[in-house]
Amino acid sequence: MASHEIKTVTLIGAGKLANHLGNALKKHGFGIPQVYNRTPSQGQRLAKKLNATYTDDLNKLSFKSDLFIIAVTDRAIPEITGRLSLDGELVVHTSGTVAMSVLSKTTQRSGVLYPLQTFTGKGLVSFQKIPVCLEAAQENDLRLLADLAGKISEKIYFINSERRSYLHLAAVFAANFPHFLHTVAADLMKEHNLPLEMVRPLILQVARNTRYEDLFDLQTGPAVREDFPVIEQHRCLLSDHPEYQKIYDLITNSIIQYKKNHE
Ligand SMILES: NC(=O)c1ccc[n+]([C@@H]2O[C@H](COP(=O)([O-])OP(=O)(O)OC[C@H]3O[C@@H](n4cnc5c(N)ncnc54)[C@H](OP(=O)(O)O)[C@@H]3O)[C@@H](O)[C@H]2O)c1
Known part of the structure; x- marks a missing residue:
């Protein structure tokens, strides 16, 4: 009942x-x-x-x-x-x-x-x-x-269940992947004796930026600027971390492609 x-x-x-x-x-x-x-x-x-x-x-x-x-x-x-x-x-x-x-x-x-x-x-x-x-x-x-x-x-x-599965997929991109990227940043900082607290204001600001609608407009960094000398320098710095270099390449190329597709 x-x-x-x-x-x-x-x-x-x-x-x-x-x-x-x-x-x-x-x-x-x-x-x-x-x-x-x-x-x-x-x-x-x-x-x-x-x-x-x-x-x-x-x-x-x-x-x-x-x-x-x-x-x-x-x-x-x-x-x-x-x-x-x-x-x-x-x-x-x-x-x-x-x-x-x-x-x-x-x-x-x-x-x-x-x-x-x-x-x-x-x-x-x-x-x-x-x-x-x-x-x-x-x-x-x-x-x-x-x-x-x-x-x-x-x-x-x-x-409903179908829309929820897309919501969950979006949540993986919104939360789980950035969290892993923060872990990578923390690893690199630790390796080079840089305190993690230095990057916290940056992470928090990126999160705050999600209050705006057009998120790609707020993208900064070498990929969206297509600054290839800096990109190449970063790739060299990652030569001892081939897994991180793969992530770097994949996301850099995705940003460049996304920009081209939305011009
Ligand atoms: N954590 C999140 O951020 C989050 C957010 C939203 C939704 N959810 C959903 O909430 C649910 C629980 O997730 P959680 O993060 O709380 O998981 P969790 O902390 O890993 O806990 C897993 C629970 O499942 C039980 N369990 C695992 N295998 C089992 C089995 N074969 N038979 C019986 N019990 C089993 C565990 O029991 P034992 O203690 O015996 O191992 C434990 O109670 C999931 O459906 C998840 O998608 C989680």
Whole structure:
């Protein structure tokens, strides 16, 4: 029987997202009766934090929940859903890439709650400004999810599985790749005894520049200037790092090509 409001949430998974989301839900008054996790240490730790009970047995999930959130690693979602029998219950996963249909055999009341943010093991992220993408098989469940998400975040979006997969792809370019490039910068700086803090204002300014619409107009550096002597100098400096040199060439050529295509 569908409820009129979500008050209680069971967490399936106790990784990075489950920790952040569980914390946000608790802070906003939701009850977390139970946490499932394959590995007891992680699951028990999160359950304790949320005043929940812990189980490592999917057959022992309590049905006293208005919502079940599957927050396990993407590859494990089909396996977990295959072992769950929650017909009549509202069940969502939190993945950017996995289609909602993965839940079709688990329940008719399936959905997705995908927060577009990077959650790490360090610090707790405030959900208030995080875009939360929602999808549900049934209209009433979409309303229930929107009510819940609206309590933890100001930014709710209704995005179907196909568009969500493009959003996730864009997020990889927006976050995961730049993060790796920051790691490369940090490596080079460390190797040449330059303090990492010197580059932090630059990284923060680049992030702030995303408030403008036409991002390519704000591109600076030798590639967009087609300053080939400097590009060649950089390539020589990277001769001991062939992997970094490949990245340098690929991105430099992409910038030059993008500029040509948009002239
Ligand atoms: N982290 C983010 O930035 C972020 C952002 C948005 C959405 N998401 C989504 O949130 C979900 C969880 O991601 P995460 O970053 O929180 O992952 P994570 O920190 O790596 O945690 C993975 C979780 O999945 C469980 N798990 C892995 N393989 C399993 C299996 N075969 N059977 C049962 N449980 C298994 C782990 O249990 P054990 O403790 O037993 O290993 C753990 O609870 C994913 O769908 C991800 O796409 C993550």
